[in-house]
Amino acid sequence: MKIIIANRAYSSWSMRGWLAAKLSGLPFTCEIIPMDTPEWKSGEAKVGMPSGKVPVLWDGKVPVWDSMAIIQWLADKGGHDRFWPRELPARGLAYAMAAEMHSGFAPLRSGCPMNLKERFPNFEPTPEIMADVARIDALWSEARDRFGSDSDLPWLFGPFSAADVMYAPVVTRIDTYHLPVSATARAYVDAMLAHPWMVEWIAAGKAETFPFDRYPVPGGVPA
Numbered sequence: 001m002k003i004i005i006a007n008r009a010y011s012s013w014s015m016r017g018w019l020a021a022k023l024s025g026l027p028f029t030c031e032i033i034p035m036d037t038p039e040w041k042s043g044e045a046k047v048g049m050p051s052g053k054v055p056v057l058w059d060g061k062v063p064v065w066d067s068m069a070i071i072q073w074l075a076d077k078g079g080h081d082r083f084w085p086r087e088l089p090a091r092g093l094a095y096a097m098a099a100e101m102h103s104g105f106a107p108l109r110s111g112c113p114m115n116l117k118e119r120f121p122n123f124e125p126t127p128e129i130m131a132d133v134a135r136i137d138a139l140w141s142e143a144r145d146r147f148g149s150d151s152d153l154p155w156l157f158g159p160f161s162a163a164d165v166m167y168a169p170v171v172t173r174i175d176t177y178h179l180p181v182s183a184t185a186r187a188y189v190d191a192m193l194a195h196p197w198m199v200e201w202i203a204a205g206k207a208e209t210f211p212f213d214r215y216p217v218p219g220g221v222p223a
Contacts, residue, residue, distance in 0.1 A: 017055030118220030
C-alpha cells in the first residue's frame with residue numbers, strides 16, 4: 001500500500017490518513033506531494049488523486065480517498081478492533097465523535113489552521129472558535145469519563161483508536177494557538193503530543209522546507 005499526503009506541517013487530513021495507516025499495522029509506503037507548488041496549482045501533481053485532494057491510499061490498483069474512508073478500508077483489512085472500541089456503547093460514541101469531527105468545527109478549522117512550524121501565544125480566539133473548543137473538550141471528557149478512565153492508557157477510549165486519529169490535528173491546534181481547555185483535555189493533549197507517531201510526524205513537519213503561505217495568521221513565532 002502507498003499513502004499520498006501533502007505537507008506534514010500543514011495538512012491535517014494527511015495526518016489523519018497517515019496515522020490510520022500506522023494504526024493498521026500493515027506495511028505501507030508514503031509519498032509527499034507539496035502543496036502550493038506550480039505543479040499543485042496546475043493540477044499536474046494531482047494525477048494520482050481521484051478527488052484532487054489528499055490523503056489518498058493506493059492499495060494495489062484500488063484508490064481510497066478521504067480520511068474516514070481510509071480508516072474504514074484499513075479497518076476492514078486489519079481488523080475493526082484495531083480501530084474502534086470493542087464494546088458497542090463505546091464504539092457508538094467513537095463513531096459519532098469521528099463523524100462529528102469529519103463534518104464539523106468549521107470555525108476552529110478555518111480560524112486556527114494546522115501549523116507545526118509556528119506558535120501563537122497571543123492568539124485571540126473568536127467566540128465561535130471557543131464554542132468549537134468547548135464542544136470538543138466536552139466530547140473528550142465524556143469519552144474519558146465513560147470509557148477511558150478504567151484504563152492505564154491515556155487515550156479517549158483506552159487503547160489508541162480511530163477516534164484519537166480523527167482528533168489528532170485538533171490536539172496540535174490547541175497547543176499551537178494556546179487555546180484554553182480543561183485539565184482533562186490538557187492531559188490528553190500532552191499525551192497525544194508525546195505519542196511516538198505524533199512525535200515522528202511533528203518532527204518531520206518542522207523539518208520541511210517546502211514554500212507555503214496559504215494559511216497566514218499574524219503573530220506567529222517559530223515552534
